[in-house]
Amino acid sequence: MRKTTFVLLIIAALFAAGIVSPAVSAAGTADGKDVLIEDGEYVLIGETGLNFSKFADGGYTSLMGNKDASPIDISNPSSVSISLFNQPGEYFRSMDNSNIVMGMSCFVISKDDTRYGCTLEFVDKDGNSLGSSLTTLIGKTPEIYLQGKPGYSYDVITSSGSKRYIIPRTPDYNGNFKIEITNLPSLDSAQTHTITAEPVSDFWNEGSISFSIRVEAKTINVKMSVELPADAKTGIFASGDVIKLKGSIENFKDADPAITNVYLYITGRNLDANGVSLETKAPVIDGNAGTFTGPVELKITEKEATWEYLWENTGEFEPGTYTIYAVAALDGRQLFGQGKVLENGLTPASTELYLSDKSIHVKFAEENGGTFTQGDVVYSYWSARGSPDEVRWYIIGPNFLETGFEEKFSLYTADQKKGENAPQGVWGFVYDRYFSETMDPGNYYLVYQHPGHNREFDVFPDNTGNGYFSALDTTFGESASLAGRPSSNCAEALRQLIDNILCDDLCVITDLTIEAPWISVEQVDNLAIGDKLKIKGKTNYA
Known part of the structure; x- marks a missing residue:
């Protein structure tokens, strides 16, 4: 498409909204500027001074069709001049002024009838075809768009239900007529999902199309750990003592999405099955970072990230064995849960702690x-x-x-x-x-x-x-x-x-x-004159 297309599309949108009266565009001008139109290019309604010489042998148009919705054969493309009624939404006439279709802001001209209009298919955000399937990771929802005939309605059926979409009448900045699919199924487990798109009124004999999304768990070489002091492993720490927790994340740069923080929770005797905060003992809620202990800041080196947390144990935990978990805040979402496999294939790191009684x-x-x-x-x-x-x-x-x-x-x-x-x-x-x-x-x-x-x-x-x-x-x-x-x-x-x-x-x-204080003196043996006198005794007075 030529460089002026983006500007032309904006003008087209203004035409369609009734903001600008029909006029020549920057491409085709009133002074007779000769603009060569390429195969498959979009043309604005109201443009003049266009050169259709590449279609000397004939061609086809979309958006301006016969009453039976079939494409129009251009019998004399080099002399085509198109006009638009003043009010958007009115009807306009095709090139031979013999057939009428709904008013559009632009159309596609091509050399063969397989290119007219927009093929019904699933595409990415840039309009590139996705084919019949794609593969994604658990928790990673791809952007999928439906491309179809402008102004036409399609039902998209997924496991989340059916939803009707109307393809926009004006193209996006890439010249594509598409709309994002918002009723995709939940991609929280490894399985394959099928999406089906059906025309509501199949004027173009398109039929329905199907698309598959395969969800996989990614395995990566990221290792998390939780470490306790030696005294904690032998049960010397009591409920109420301050305990330093620490850990590391090896190859953390391989994680996708990136690991930015660490959160902690604890399970054990008389605690909620999903775990509780180390500080408040309140149950943790998957995905709600505020219910966990943290975030704990990472200290990052070239090979690993480490963390430390000084647990000011308030003494609310009964004596017994507990398991402390460290989990990562990934891509802005906390992927937690007791024993769950996380989106990036990482399982929560854990260690056991025995607390003795006060x-x-x-x-x-x-x-x-x-x-x-x-x-x-x-x-x-x-x-x-x-x-x-x-x-x-x-x-x-x-x-x-x-x-x-x-x-x-x-x-x-x-x-x-x-x-x-x-x-x-x-x-x-x-x-x-x-x-x-x-x-x-x-x-x-x-x-x-x-x-x-x-x-x-x-x-x-x-x-x-x-x-x-x-x-x-x-x-x-x-x-x-x-x-x-x-x-x-x-x-x-x-x-x-x-x-x-x-x-x-x-x-x-x-x-x-x-x-009571007392003192005793040992008996002195018989002494001769001149012997040393030694007196010995005891007392309870210190």
């Missing part, structure tokens, strides 16, 4: 084993698993009720790294000598309290600071007054409140002994 343990120094003398420094250690924000303790004995707490204590030892090592939460309390001097000799109950899964105490003393307390309160409406009660009774009341079904606090109870 717990609290008590320990005394080996040299005293929890036995102290009045006037000694009193100290104890605890190990609180599950990264609690606070630990509280109670010392209960004869006419003695003392409580204390420690918050924001160090969870990690000096050689541990956050997220890479399971925090042991080893800490403790120390009371100065004056403290034990106020304690009567005897046995005392030492109770350590862990806030549990909800990370807050459901049982607490009336003095929420440090020092003497006389009663216990709860978040679930129960309470206990301890003043004047035997120490064993007070310790049991505390234990029963913490064991209440409405409380998720944890506790451990041990004994602490206070002794």
Whole structure:
């Protein structure tokens, strides 16, 4: 087609819309410019000064046909001049002024009757024939157009149903009369689909045509991984600990569509079957990125892309085995799902994680084993698993009720790294000598309290600071007054409140002994005058 065709088509569209009155075009002008018309070229209605010498032996036109819709034979093409009525949509006459068809803005002239009009077929966006079939990938919907006779109606039948299309009366920028098919079937699995196009009124004896779409899963050499710290593989991490997740994507540049982000989700005990967010435990929804954990940014090198995510595990997950998945955000769409094969043949990467339960343990120094003398420094250690924000303790004995707490204590030892090592939460309390001097000799109950899964105490003393307390309160409406009660009774009341079904606090109870100070001297053997006197003895005072 000559270079002026695009301009001519715009003018043609204006004619068809009634915006511009019929006039000569830039190709054929009133001053008699001689424009050679090629075989198969589009010609605007109203053009003059056209040279049809290539059709000296005759030719055919489309869009201007006889009443029976057959093509018109051009008997004298070199002298053709075409006119158009002023109002679009009216009828115009063919070259010999003897037949009438619906008004068009342009037509095709060709040398043989097989080229008139537009052949009914499936084409791409540029008007190139697709033949009888094409192959695509799962999730990749191709652009398919139907080409046909301008102004004519066709029914396109697919597994998604039937839809009627009307071919535009004016060509597109490539000179094609086509319309995009929008009722294609869902291409989410590997199978073959058939599309059929049928003329509504088959004036041109075209008949119906069929087209096949074969859907395949593409296999590529892209490998995703999810890695956990060594402590996570042995079950040392507890629910509530911070855990570093990381992974890599090998040959990620081979992915089609490209991988831009990583999203995470987790499956396991008492969780939604399709998985939940690591942060909120809310069920994930396939294709909805906002329901997943992420996006996690990729660190890209020449050969692979890596990622890291510090999971601030809030402790909402029960003890047990879980599977963590890492999936890719591909082509702006999240192709997720438990065990599903993704559009590019990639399956979600996963790894198993065992979370142990939250717990609290008590320990005394080996040299005293929890036995102290009045006037000694009193100290104890605890190990609180599950990264609690606070630990509280109670010392209960004869006419003695003392409580204390420690918050924001160090969870990690000096050689541990956050997220890479399971925090042991080893800490403790120390009371100065004056403290034990106020304690009567005897046995005392030492109770350590862990806030549990909800990370807050459901049982607490009336003095929420440090020092003497006389009663216990709860978040679930129960309470206990301890003043004047035997120490064993007070310790049991505390234990029963913490064991209440409405409380998720944890506790451990041990004994602490206070002794009165004593000293003993070993008997001295008989000595002669001049012998050295050695006096040996023992004391329980440190």
